[in-house]
Amino acid sequence: MHKARHNPLNSIAAHAALLTWTAIALFPVVVILINSFKTRKAIFREPLALPSADSFSLVGYQTVMRQGDFFLYFQNSMIVTVVSLAFILLFGAMAAFALSEYRFRGNALMGLYLALGIMIPIRIGTVAILDLMVQTGLVNTLMALILVYTAQGLPLAVFILSEFMRQVSDDLKNAGRIDGLSEYRIFFRLVLPLVRPAMATVAVFNMIPIWNDLWFPLILAPGEATKTLTLGSQVFIGQFVTDWNAVLSALSLAILPVLILYVIFSRQLIRGITSGAVK
Amino acid sequence: MTALKLENVQKSFGDIHVLKDIDLEVAEREFIVFVGPSGCGKSTLLRVIAGLEDASGGRVMIGGRDVTRTPPAKRGISMVFQSYALYPHLDVEGNMALGLRQAGEERKVIAERIATAASMLSLEPYLKRRPAELSGGQRQRVAIGRAIVRKPDLFLFDEPLSNLDAALRMATRVEIARLHRELGACMVYVTHDQTEAMTLADRIVVLRDGRIEQVGSPMELYNDPANQFVAGFLGSPSMNFLAAGPLGAPGEVLGIRPEHLGVVAQGPLRGRISHVERLGGDTNLLVTTPQDETVTVRLFGQHDHRMGTEIALDFDRARALSFDAAGKRLRP
Numbered sequence: 001m002h003k004a005r006h007n008p009l010n011s012i013a014a015h016a017a018l019l020t021w022t023a024i025a026l027f028p029v030v031v032i033l034i035n036s037f038k039t040r041k042a043i044f045r046e047p048l049a050l051p052s053a054d055s056f057s058l059v060g061y062q063t064v065m066r067q068g069d070f071f072l073y074f075q076n077s078m079i080v081t082v083v084s085l086a087f088i089l090l091f092g093a094m095a096a097f098a099l100s101e102y103r104f105r106g107n108a109l110m111g112l113y114l115a116l117g118i119m120i121p122i123r124i125g126t127v128a129i130l131d132l133m134v135q136t137g138l139v140n141t142l143m144a145l146i147l148v149y150t151a152q153g154l155p156l157a158v159f160i161l162s163e164f165m166r167q168v169s170d171d172l173k174n175a176g177r178i179d180g181l182s183e184y185r186i187f188f189r190l191v192l193p194l195v196r197p198a199m200a201t202v203a204v205f206n207m208i209p210i211w212n213d214l215w216f217p218l219i220l221a222p223g224e225a226t227k228t229l230t231l232g233s234q235v236f237i238g239q240f241v242t243d244w245n246a247v248l249s250a251l252s253l254a255i256l257p258v259l260i261l262y263v264i265f266s267r268q269l270i271r272g273i274t275s276g277a278v279k
Numbered sequence: 280m281t282a283l284k285l286e287n288v289q290k291s292f293g294d295i296h297v298l299k300d301i302d303l304e305v306a307e308r309e310f311i312v313f314v315g316p317s318g319c320g321k322s323t324l325l326r327v328i329a330g331l332e333d334a335s336g337g338r339v340m341i342g343g344r345d346v347t348r349t350p351p352a353k354r355g356i357s358m359v360f361q362s363y364a365l366y367p368h369l370d371v372e373g374n375m376a377l378g379l380r381q382a383g384e385e386r387k388v389i390a391e392r393i394a395t396a397a398s399m400l401s402l403e404p405y406l407k408r409r410p411a412e413l414s415g416g417q418r419q420r421v422a423i424g425r426a427i428v429r430k431p432d433l434f435l436f437d438e439p440l441s442n443l444d445a446a447l448r449m450a451t452r453v454e455i456a457r458l459h460r461e462l463g464a465c466m467v468y469v470t471h472d473q474t475e476a477m478t479l480a481d482r483i484v485v486l487r488d489g490r491i492e493q494v495g496s497p498m499e500l501y502n503d504p505a506n507q508f509v510a511g512f513l514g515s516p517s518m519n520f521l522a523a524g525p526l527g528a529p530g531e532v533l534g535i536r537p538e539h540l541g542v543v544a545q546g547p548l549r550g551r552i553s554h555v556e557r558l559g560g561d562t563n564l565l566v567t568t569p570q571d572e573t574v575t576v577r578l579f580g581q582h583d584h585r586m587g588t589e590i591a592l593d594f595d596r597a598r599a600l601s602f603d604a605a606g607k608r609l610r611p
Contacts, residue, residue: 103292169362169364171360171361171362171363171364171437172362172364172366174326174329174331174351174358174360174364175358175360175364175365175366175425176366177330177331177350177351177352178329178331178351178352178356178357178358178378179352179377179378179381179425180351180352180353180378180381180382181377181381189366189368190366193367193368194367
């Protein structure tokens, strides 16, 4: 049955389109990767060539390892990203549960207020945020970044998760109540596992902007001890001289953790994106 | 002793009054069915009894105890839902055990109760399966098992058969009736299906627009309804309502059950057969009168009536019911 309706031309066209798109999307990443393994001269002579025996060099990686506290930056980025994501998912899911499950005065208004955050970029408030951080003494701490990123991620998280939580069967939650489960157990044991695909979607959408962000680390935590990877890589870019080997190597290394996190979430992510379409 | 007592129960969501002045007493071991059209408040009433919704006014007593402010788990009830509502992450055994574990029962007691319930519902082969690996009928049996193991004072059923196909519905209906006899517990059952109500209930409570219209045994309601709504809601095919005047009967509307009509050579009603339903055991005729009223006639056995023929009908005057303009029953 499947075969009878299958038109090979359609399949070829679809694959061609997808392959083209993949090539375009991967191109910059591949260029960064191959050039990170070449000598400085080879990078400029033939940027698109693969590293050969002649042009192969690990000098960029060596500079990165020697220069500054690259591992510390790495660790800072990791802490900020993971803790922010954890906070966004936890608090976002709790707020979403409250909004979708309980009837209270101002429920709709509260939802709207939270959704407003999706439309207003948090960077508009940078001056006020910096002022706040200075007064609370949080400048040059990772906590400053975590708080800002959590605030930045919550609106979308609440919006997406509350939509998914509305779809969780009321009967199931009520069955839990009759069996004597507390509201917290109902939330953690019954509802959260059922909205796992939505949680993965929210995690991936938030993870990459946080990992890549340069703005807030530069303003709120530029100190040596709290530099993130993106900010740390900037030392190799100078006004007059840029150490391209080191920049490309640093960027190549920076891709890895995001890639690993993505693989963890991706199975759930695909289910989250398609669940609306096929059910 | 009464198993359940509702005193002047009210429920409103904002300005909308869903339940108005509900008073009801249910005896121990009684099987009571709430029935009514959708939106009549029957499910809300069940949820108020369960404690899933707070009553806006009035009192709910279960087993002589005032539980109006008691959380659901402490009311001594268990509930079976239309969508089964099994915990997807637990196997059948875990589903049945959760409530007992939560109440702090001993392991041995839990295991015994699960074994008893599983044998009553022939669920033994499935104890280690997850809900996703069961069919609809099996899932509903697990949901019933989960209710049984708690040994509640009161069972609540919220349209438990609506998601099953016709054959399973019949089988499960019989099973619920059997469980009621074996357990001897009080059961409150919500349905919109009048067949379920008639076949299961000791007493039926007919609800409309958040009010109780009438309470009584199935045959009381069928033979002696208090008003036109109850008369029309119970019985399938439903009762015929005809203008009373031309038939020489008192009141505004005359109600005649389809089985109390018969085809005759000369009669007070005339009409053309517009449709024939042959069910084997019964034959239903839909007859359109010259006044454009449709009359359903239920004939027992098989009859060879053709569509489009003119026929005359007569009815059993002693069993016809009269109603006034507001739909209230007029008794002779």
